[in-house]
Amino acid sequence: MLGPELVEEASQRISVIRDRLLTAQSRQRSYADRRRRDLEFDVGDSLFAGFSLERSDPVREEGEVEPLIHRIF
Numbered sequence: 001m002l003g004p005e006l007v008e009e010a011s012q013r014i015s016v017i018r019d020r021l022l023t024a025q026s027r028q029r030s031y032a033d034r035r036r037r038d039l040e041f042d043v044g045d046s047l048f049a050g051f052s053l054e055r056s057d058p059v060r061e062e063g064e065v066e067p068l069i070h071r072i073f
Contacts, residue, residue: 041047
């Protein structure tokens with residue numbers, strides 16, 4: 001098996017892998033969508049927004065502090 005046959009077989013295998021990945025993604029998406037619920041808030045509701053004052057980032061110089069907000073509601 002040389003040349004074009006090898007390329008054709010590799011292309012077919014890639015196609016099968018891509019189809020299986022799309023099927024798995026679709027299954028996971030439908031699983032998550034069925035369990036997702038809408039959040040509703042009223043005026044005056046208290047919310048917790050987590051944040052960190054420090055994060056480890058190898059690019060930053062030692063001692064620099066930058067707030068990192070995880071969620072904003």
